[in-house]
Amino acid sequence: MDIQELKVKSFVTKYNKEKKALISILQNIQEEYNYLPQEALRIVSETLNIPLINIIGVATFYRAFSLEPRGKHLVTVCMGTACHVRGGPKILEEFERKLNIQAGETTKDKQFSLEIVACLGCCAIGPVVVVDGDYYAQTTIRKVGSILKKYMKIKKKNESN
Ligand code: FES
Structure with a gap:
């Protein structure tokens, strides 16, 4: 990927090149x-004068960040104890089957990434699935198809514009 150096630098200058703004810069x-992208992290490292290894440490600590290209839509299936006993593994299997990928992978068309999480902190409404920040409570295998369709529709809608 060709990283636009100016764009990355603009994120850094937006926060007055302050080291304490590292997480906000990474979010941008x-x-x-x-x-x-590795190249973007290198630019941040040089501009903020923070060793690259420290930046990678921060990036790998937070789940919101990914060092690998992710799909347009991020599907997270909760596999914490409460969701697990209510069918989390079966729901995950259905997402894997429908998307034809395993947890931790991205579809070939780069539309969906599938991840699991230990607990989302809302166990009472489990099993929980989150797609692009939208929470789906009491998910069942039968709901998996309609959840995915919603985001496939968004893709088609954007393509026709
Ligand atoms: S175990 Fe799934 S939200 Fe807590």
Whole structure:
């Protein structure tokens, strides 16, 4: 990927090149590219004078960041204890089957990434699935198709504009 150096630098200058703004800068980059490209991290490292290894440490600590390209839509299936006993693994299997990928992977068309999480902190409404920040409570295998369709529709709608 060809990283626009000026764009990355503009994210850094937006926060007055302050080291304490590192997470905000990384959020900007993640939003722009859907992941944190190595080249962008190198630019941030040089501009803020923070060792690259420290930036990668921060990037790998937070789930919101990804060092690998992610799909346009991020599907997160909760596999915490409460969701697990209510059928989380079966729901995950259905997403894997329908998307033809395993957890941790991205579809070939780069539309969907599938991830699991230990607990989303809303166990009472489990099993929980989150897609692009939208929470789906008491998910069942039968709901998986309609959840995915919603985001496939968004794709088609955007393509026709
Ligand atoms: S176990 Fe799924 S939200 Fe807590």
